[in-house]
Amino acid sequence: MEHQPISRREGDGPSLAPVWVATAAPGPDLAPLATEVEAEVLVIGGGIAGMTTALHLAEAGVDTVLLEAGQPGDQATGWSGGLIAPDYIRHTPETIGPVLGRLRGERLTRMIGGSARAVFDLIARHGIDCDARQDGFYTPAHTEHLAQNQRSYANQWQSRGYDVSFVEARDARHRFGVERYCGALRFGEGGSINPLGYVRGIARAALGQGARLFAQSPVEALAFEGGRWIARTPGGAVSARRVVLAANGGNAALHPALKRTVLPLNVIQFATAPLSASQRETILPEGGAFTDKVPYLFTARLDAQGHLISAFPMSFLVTGGKAHLREAERRLKQHFAAMPDPRIDYIWHGLAQVNSSFLPELYDLGDGALAIQADNGRGIGINTQLGIEVATAIATNSREQLSVVPRTPHPIRLHAGATLLPKLLMSMARMSN
Numbered sequence: 001m002e003h004q005p006i007s008r009r010e011g012d013g014p015s016l017a018p019v020w021v022a023t024a025a026p027g028p029d030l031a032p033l034a035t036e037v038e039a040e041v042l043v044i045g046g047g048i049a050g051m052t053t054a055l056h057l058a059e060a061g062v063d064t065v066l067l068e069a070g071q072p073g074d075q076a077t078g079w080s081g082g083l084i085a086p087d088y089i090r091h092t093p094e095t096i097g098p099v100l101g102r103l104r105g106e107r108l109t110r111m112i113g114g115s116a117r118a119v120f121d122l123i124a125r126h127g128i129d130c131d132a133r134q135d136g137f138y139t140p141a142h143t144e145h146l147a148q149n150q151r152s153y154a155n156q157w158q159s160r161g162y163d164v165s166f167v168e169a170r171d172a173r174h175r176f177g178v179e180r181y182c183g184a185l186r187f188g189e190g191g192s193i194n195p196l197g198y199v200r201g202i203a204r205a206a207l208g209q210g211a212r213l214f215a216q217s218p219v220e221a222l223a224f225e226g227g228r229w230i231a232r233t234p235g236g237a238v239s240a241r242r243v244v245l246a247a248n249g250g251n252a253a254l255h256p257a258l259k260r261t262v263l264p265l266n267v268i269q270f271a272t273a274p275l276s277a278s279q280r281e282t283i284l285p286e287g288g289a290f291t292d293k294v295p296y297l298f299t300a301r302l303d304a305q306g307h308l309i310s311a312f313p314m315s316f317l318v319t320g321g322k323a324h325l326r327e328a329e330r331r332l333k334q335h336f337a338a339m340p341d342p343r344i345d346y347i348w349h350g351l352a353q354v355n356s357s358f359l360p361e362l363y364d365l366g367d368g369a370l371a372i373q374a375d376n377g378r379g380i381g382i383n384t385q386l387g388i389e390v391a392t393a394i395a396t397n398s399r400e401q402l403s404v405v406p407r408t409p410h411p412i413r414l415h416a417g418a419t420l421l422p423k424l425l426m427s428m429a430r431m432s433n
């Protein structure tokens with residue numbers, strides 16, 4: 001199916017909604033909860049974590065209700081860049097062992113390394129219309145030192161059976177249309193999707209498997225009463241034996257133990273006007289998506305309509321809509337010689353929730369309640385995997401399948417001050433960029 005973007009009117013500024021709102025296939029019509037219902041499992045949150053959990057619970061024959069405050073994908077999932085990146089953020093397959101122990105480390109490496117495959121398999125299995133492009137995810141190296149390290153990271157992944165290789169500088173420059181990189185790590189199973197189309201497609205599949213999904217149904221109170229979890233929304237209530245909290249930034253309001261476990265990472269995401277034919281010859285000519293390792297990171301991918309989608313982290317130095325737009329243009333010019341005069345058609349503000357380890361977390365809240373807290377600005381693939389694993393664990397009553405061991409939540413120390421940290425660090429990073 002072809003989806004035409006809503007084009008910008010001549011003379012107007014860019015749209016402030018994600019490009020995906022204009023280009024994603026429509027989602028299912030979901031009614032708000034308007035009565036009292038019972039279920040075996042209640043899932044709270046209709047982003048990628050909650051929706052994947054609900055789909056796989058329903059597929060396993062578990063009676064499942066999902067409550068979403070807005071519409072599926074309304075928050076981080078639908079605001080994201082849609083890059084499918086089967087890599088650690090801060091670690092490698094070798095450095096994770098000393099942190100988690102060898103066996104748990106290898107288990108997590110298998111989960112993260114397999115997360116792109118899980119996404120594209122799910123899309124194929126359910127025929128999801130979401131511009132799926134499994135054409136490689138790259139982490140370009142901005143220094144020779146990093147390039148040297150990446151050659152060994154490639155070996156670490158390859159020795160574990162993954163399609164990961166190091167692309168030398170000349171080849172990398174050709175693949176990206178960017179002159180500044182010294183090479184890049186290439187994850188062959190990665191790529192990109194339309195993330196809003198993806199989560200909407202999973203919602204359709206979950207409905208097809210018998211899950212009951214309710215939109216515009218924010219959980220205002222969650223309590224464990226008489227051996228069951230009771231969630232109250234403005235229009236009704238759900239009583240369930242078990243609950244999965246997949247509300248990401250909303251989790252903290254649902255259970256006191258989840259307060260102060262994450263920090264806000266504000267990101268400005270943007271999409272250009274469709275590239276011209278000559279720009280397409282030099283900018284990502286073979287497709288693929290990349291996110292570099294510069295602290296003030298740069299990222300790029302294309303979509304079906306030819307928009308180039310990129311992002312920059314918010315700092316205290318670039319504030320206000322006009323400044324954001326100028327910064328987006330500056331970053332494109334800085335990287336792509338073929339884009340001397342970029343036009344931005346969409347620019348939107350996204351909010352990711354990061355924890356202090358940058359590793360995926362499952363929290364055991366007791367009484368049959370689990371929380372998925374694994375955004376970290378890189379959660380499309382990982383939260384797909386966690387959703388599948390959490391559903392399997394519940395359906396089989398066994399935690400054997402879990403790559404992440406559920407633990408008791410630990411609040412981040414000095415949380416109130418720490419919430420300023422991401423913007424502070426990004427301000428420092430911006431100064432040297």
Ligand SMILES: Cc1cc2nc3c(=O)[nH]c(=O)nc-3n(C[C@H](O)[C@H](O)[C@H](O)COP(=O)(O)OP(=O)(O)OC[C@H]3O[C@@H](n4cnc5c(N)ncnc54)[C@H](O)[C@@H]3O)c2cc1C
Pocket residue numbers: 044045046047048049050067068069070071072073074075076077078079080081082083084085217218219220246247248249250251254267268269311349350351352372374375376377378379380381382383
């Ligand atoms: C700007 C930006 C760019 C990103 N780019 C990428 C990328 O390119 N690749 C990648 O892998 N990751 C990316 N990420 C991260 C990725 O989007 C997240 O990790 C992932 O979408 C998190 O999924 P989730 O389901 O946990 O959370 P969310 O998508 O935030 O879903 C949580 C849902 O819970 C609902 N909710 C909240 N409170 C309640 C309540 N009380 N009752 C009912 N429902 C509630 C919300 O409405 C929301 O729909 C990006 C994030 C941002 C913000």
